[in-house]
Amino acid sequence: MLTVVYLVAIAAEAMAGALAAGRRNMDVFGVAVIAFVTALGGGTVRDLILGRYPIGWTQHPEYIYLVISAGLLTILLASHVHHLKRIFLVLDAMGLVAFSLIGCNVAREMGYPLAVIVMSGMITGIFGGVIRDVLCNQVPIVFRRELYASVSLAVCLLFLGLGKAGVAPDLNTSICFAFGLGLRLLAIWRGWGLPTFSYRQRWE
Amino acid sequence: MLTVVYLVAIAAEAMAGALAAGRRNMDVFGVAVIAFVTALGGGTVRDLILGRYPIGWTQHPEYIYLVISAGLLTILLASHVHHLKRIFLVLDAMGLVAFSLIGCNVAREMGYPLAVIVMSGMITGIFGGVIRDVLCNQVPIVFRRELYASVSLAVCLLFLGLGKAGVAPDLNTSICFAFGLGLRLLAIWRGWGLPTFSYRQRWE
């Protein structure tokens, strides 16, 4: 099931990336690149840091074709997609949770310590958007936005906790998925966010 | 022959990088770094993604000295280089094509699938400039500019197609080189570009 969710999620992330590229007036190539890194960049950074070769998508060319197609298709559909805002937010939330769970699993199977497993989940869930924003020349929105990274963190911790408590993997995944999706949608609906830190003094 | 073209090309890319650093008023160290990443950053990203260790330039210190020298030399020559605009554009075009062909070859020899081979060529050809622009705090010009990435793509596809058709490697390289160089110069001369995608709606 996680695979289907994953495919839907990378397509949705690619579309969101394409829209970000459009806000910067990029050409078709730029749109394809931003769609790609938004969808598959998080997993790539994770694999680089964990030393997991070959990197996931290099063995699955179909992922490459999927995300680039989704990105380019977005250009044609752009005038309509804003009607789909709610669907997008749900797909994005599903992607966040699915990516986080996949990232945790990858690091756990490689025997990394707890803190690295959690970071692996969060990197997979979030870093595609970070690279997208860096390439679009803006401060990554995930560092400032409402409850987003925290959902990834909460999902990873719950997943590891339930795993320790002996819950079967499939059930664990389902519970974490439902929990993460609910938490994320609740955060959007209620406008929940983390406290921000503003520092004005310049003394360097 | 590709090696000579490669050396000329990394020197030219380093000089272009140094000029970009000068536009940001960087100091001598900044110039050296930007020259380095412009010239060798694309190959580095490719090697990281393909898991090809040790990374090329770490085994060829002479490349390091070459690109840093070329970058620093540019500071001295800066008041003259704009007279050399045309030569620069030709050298840059040669670099783009040579890098693309080298990148294709590397991934092909490692047995990666077709889509990854093409991406490897394009990353080698283009990502040095992407990192340069990110470090100079601007949206990568290759995502918005005229026919540049597309030349890399066309060269990679032609190279793989002719290879499949049984054309000998040396002849294949020569044909692709001439084709890519011609296409790129034609694109500059005619001002060819890809359609761009502008998206204004903000609904996030």
Add this chain to the structure above:
Amino acid sequence: MLTVVYLVAIAAEAMAGALAAGRRNMDVFGVAVIAFVTALGGGTVRDLILGRYPIGWTQHPEYIYLVISAGLLTILLASHVHHLKRIFLVLDAMGLVAFSLIGCNVAREMGYPLAVIVMSGMITGIFGGVIRDVLCNQVPIVFRRELYASVSLAVCLLFLGLGKAGVAPDLNTSICFAFGLGLRLLAIWRGWGLPTFSYRQRWE
């Protein structure tokens, strides 16, 4: 001794990173990420480029906890830390020198050539700040600021030179540490900097 200096240094770098995040009004998560990459990003880039797996901090979760704690603590202490400017500058200088020496050592033990050893030291010393600035959407300050990267370069060269001359590793480290720290503090005090390169002509 270098280990103690290292721990103090990564904590200090994390705190400096947290302040940079505060200048961008990031939320708590953004602060933690920027603290992390400022402190451990340089070593991560070094390990990626040298192909040194597993990456340092993935085997030392205590480093992860340390830098994230230091970053978050900075939020609470922010109104006071500017009184500590001088202590910060000294800690930062110690970090720069310690990171550089560690980076040299790592590449030397892996048998890389001289130029790569020096680059490894400089990347370890400097690239955490580069990634921090990229994520904060500004041109890396180390490419424009006073004598900073040059201190790293001088320390690396002295370290390798004394090593070649047969000076025992411990003594060598101590000499280089004192030299680098003194040079950096002198540079701050005197306002020493490298010449900058300003290039205005736009001909692309």
